[in-house]
Amino acid sequence: MAHTRTSALLKAVKKGKGGIHAPYHKITAELETVRMPAPEFVTLPMLQHIGAPCTPTVKKGDYVAVGQVVGDSDKFLSVPIHASVSGVVESVQDVKLANGTMAPAVVIRSDGEMKLFEGIEPPVVNNKEDLVKAIRASGLVGLGGAGFPSFVKLTVKDDKPIDTLVVNAAECEPYITVDYRECIENSWNIYSGVKALQELLQLQRVIIAVEDNKPEAIKVLKSIADKDDSVFVMGLKSRYPQGAEKMMVLSATGRVVPEGKLPADVGVIVMNVASVAFTARYLKLGKPLVSRSVTVSGDCIKNPMNVRVPIGTSLRDIVEFCGGFTEEPAKLICGGPMMGTAITSLDVPLLKSNNAVLALSAKNAGLKKETACIRCGRCHAACPMNLVPTNIEKYALKGDAETLAAMGTMVCMECGSCAYSCPAGKPLVQYMRLAKSIVKEAAKK
Amino acid sequence: MEDKKTLYTVSASPHAKNPSSAAGVMLDVIIALLPAGVMGTIVFGLKALAVIGVCVASAVAFEFLYTKLMKKSVTVGDLSAVVTGLLLAYNLPVDIPLWMCLIGSFVAIVVVKQFFGGLGQNFANPAITARIVLLVSFAGSMTKFADPKLPDAVTGATPLAVLGGAEGELPTLLQMLFGVKGGCIGEVSGAALLLGALYLLARRVISWRIPVAFIGSAAIFMLIYSKGDFEYTAYELLAGGLLLGALFMATDYTTSPINKTGKLVFGIGCGVLTCVIRLYGSLPEGVSYSILLMNILTPLIEKATMPKYFGKLKKKKTKEGKAA
Missing domain, CATH: 3.40.50.11540 (NADH-ubiquinone oxidoreductase 51kDa subunit)
Known part of the structure; x- marks a missing residue:
């Protein structure tokens, strides 16, 4: 029928x-997506996903082409990493990622030709x-x-x-x-x-x-x-x-x-x-994930745009491609303003999951002075998970894992709606993370 | 773009915040309280303005002095002391000696609020507690209500006293609504209070739950008590501090539950207790006591009405197994 x-x-x-x-x-x-030319170097961290990190499968001096595997793992929860430019492996070393953690990475010096790996089909x-x-x-x-x-x-x-x-x-x-x-x-x-x-x-x-x-x-x-x-x-x-x-x-x-x-x-x-x-x-x-689109925006970026970038390009190269800064930003964010990570430097590589780089001036960076909680309940009203963040904060500071678990702390996805709405400017997401870690610690015991 | 070792701000997400502030919320409450103050001044004359002025100024001064003395950051800028001062004044009769206002402010700001940790930490409503302290200390001054200084006004006992059986004449319902009656400064005009509450609702500063539960449960109680006498019920609702309490005192953030169900429970508790005290107690008015009692129950109400979070699973039976 x-x-x-x-x-x-x-x-x-x-x-x-x-x-x-x-x-x-x-x-x-x-603004139509603009393709960024190959940067001089790309840094491909072996951990760009949730799960087990990859082990580098190339060594210094190897020639690699676009789409060639440079890291893989035999663990279940893992995906391979591919070269995003063609060129020579400059080094295999530990690098700092946007979220502050260190990970081994394959650094490739691009030959500028973006030659596709022959094995691709x-x-x-x-x-x-x-x-x-x-x-x-x-x-x-x-x-x-x-x-x-x-x-x-x-x-x-x-x-x-x-x-x-x-x-x-x-x-x-x-x-x-x-x-x-x-x-x-x-x-x-x-x-x-x-x-x-x-x-x-x-x-x-x-x-x-x-x-x-x-x-x-x-x-x-x-x-x-x-x-x-x-x-x-x-x-x-x-x-x-x-x-x-x-x-x-x-x-x-x-x-x-x-x-x-x-x-x-x-x-x-x-x-x-x-x-x-x-x-x-x-x-x-059959061409693997070697590039992605990223929005470069914010009131401190000279030419905000959508750019198609090889994975592993440093955020500094990307921002420079967009004309650099109009003024020194107060905050640099890897990702969106609600859930992204504030970074200390642009010298970190773009990962597969990064969808934006933002440079914001002080007035747009959510820098609100923290005052006392007035229990207005706006954090609770804004929470899509129907949690009561201000109460969770209280129990987190007490370290009461049992009550925190009963309050549903673990369903928090850290969307930031609570902290966005808070008139007292409380860093509620930080407290939620603390609460979650307390519940996780207690569950281990 | 040269790296001059610029230090960027790093903080937990989100990196966007709405422009609301505690002071902004308080300012909204102050704006909402203005019509009632204006009506109080019209009804009772300039003396009302003096009481309001002394209460507000002393509340702010006590807050300033206490925080200075205790070497805490001075928080008078958040305007919460202004709100407390206003609410205290609104709960006083116009002829109260001004030095009693000072005692009231001291109790509200220093004892009830600051001793318990300041803004957001007090377990009882400062203005209400101060009113009760004054009421039990100076019962005479606190219950000597001036007559409205308006033509056609009914003089003598307050409507609440008349409803309670005292000798006297009741104003018309319309007079009750617009404040041509005896009573405390801020509670005389139900219309002015409702106007302010509508503003707070529109600005989403308060939710409808506590006022509706409070007034609604009181109305139902009174209707049942009077066997369906709507006029009597309307008088009861407009008399005394019921509207002021339901709209502005019971809705105090710090001393009422945060969650929706808790708010309803809290409001119903206030409404029922008010009626019980008015009808069966020895006091003519029960709003303050009922709110204070419910303030104290707030943490328990919140615990009992914890909201069901998204995707919460039904309780497993493992607990019984453990207990066995």
Whole structure:
């Protein structure tokens, strides 16, 4: 029985609680992605994903080409790292990452030719096992920011059937526009990625979810989805953190992901839109994840733009490519303003999961003086997980692990809505992290 | 772009904050309290303004002196002392000797607020506690209510006293609403208080839960008590400090529950206790006592009504197994 529908456009099934409405600052939205030429050096840390680090498979002096594996691991939760430029391995050394940790890295001096590795060919993918293998080999991690190895998400277990793929194009973080550009510039890639995943994983339906402050993206995607009965576009209310995985599953399907569980436990796979588009390109060409788009923005950047950059390029090279600073920024952020990391120096490499580099002046950097908590409850009202951050802070300072666990501390995803809303300027996310570490410590005992 | 060893600010995310501040919240409360003060001054004359002035100035002065003396950072800029001073004045009769106002401010700011750790740490509402201290210390001055200085005003006993059985004449309901009646400075005009509360609701400074639960439960209680007499119920709601208490005192952040269910429980507790004291107690008014009592219960209410967080699993039966 053929079913017909009037429109591919869906409305959110359920509305999440809380969240905030921060200024969008999406100043780079209408700027087409610019490809950055190969930098002189790239630094490829062996840990660019959540999971086990890779071991370098090349040594100093080796010649490598674009797409060649330079690091891999035999651990399950890991993906290989590929050379992002062609050239000679300058060194294998420990480097500091944006989050402050140290990791071994392969440094490549580019020969400027961007020569593609000869062994690259499209993967042969006939079933879901092949797909999982291919996606692991591609080095793909969630491009939305979390950096979780994508092949793990696509590993569908028989006892946990999946019926829905949600393609996350919410992009609810202020400033960042790379996913929006992906929708506008590569909509057909997104669609073919969707179809490939749908076919291989036998998914009933696919929902591409976009926040409704991006009508252009919705229009483009809808015009494609209109021709397909099982692909839908969903306009979601623009409200941070709409793009958070659990919020996304709730809005798109009405299902609640229980604490400590994954979307797969409720029959859903959530994938970032750029990851889906990459999947399509990889299945067609076989070129692994060696570059990504990144939004360079903020009021201290001379020419804010969306740039396609080889992985491992130093943030300094990227900012210089965008004209450098107009004034000395107060804060440098790797990632978005809500969940990104403040960094001390631009001399860190761009990782697979980094979607933005921001340089903000003092007035835009969220530097609020901390005052006493007045118990106004705005942190609780803003919390999408319905936690009471100010009370969690209190119990964290007491070190009361049992009460903290009962209060649901561990479901906090550190979205920052509480701290954003706090009139007293309290660093609530920091307290939430402290609380989580207390609960984790206690669980170990 | 030369690296001049610039030091960038590093802090935990988020790197964006909305422009709200504690002082901004307090300013909203002050704005919302203005209409009631203006009405109080119109009804009772300039003497009301003097009481308000003394209460506010002394509250701020005590806060300043205490923080200075204790070598803590001076926090009068957060305007919370102004709010406390205003609320205290609104809870006093206009003819109160001004030196009693000073005692009230001292109790509110130094004893109730600062001794317990300052802003956000006190377990009881400073203005209410100060009012109660004054009430038990100077019962005479605290219950001698001046007559409204307006033409056509009903003079003599306050409406609440009349409702309680005292000799006297009741004003009309309209007079009750607009403040042509005896009572404390800030509580005379229900209309002015409601106007202020609407402002706070619109600015999202307070939620509807505590006021609605407070007033609603009191209304239901009174309706049942009077066997469905709406006029009597309306008088009860507009008399005394019920509206001032429900809209501005019970909604105090520090001394009321944060979560939604807790707010409802708190409001219902206030409403029921107020009625019980008014109808069955020896006191004519019960708003202050009921709020104070519920203040003390706030931590327990919060514990009992902990909100269900997203994706919370149903309790497993492992606990029973352990106990066995």
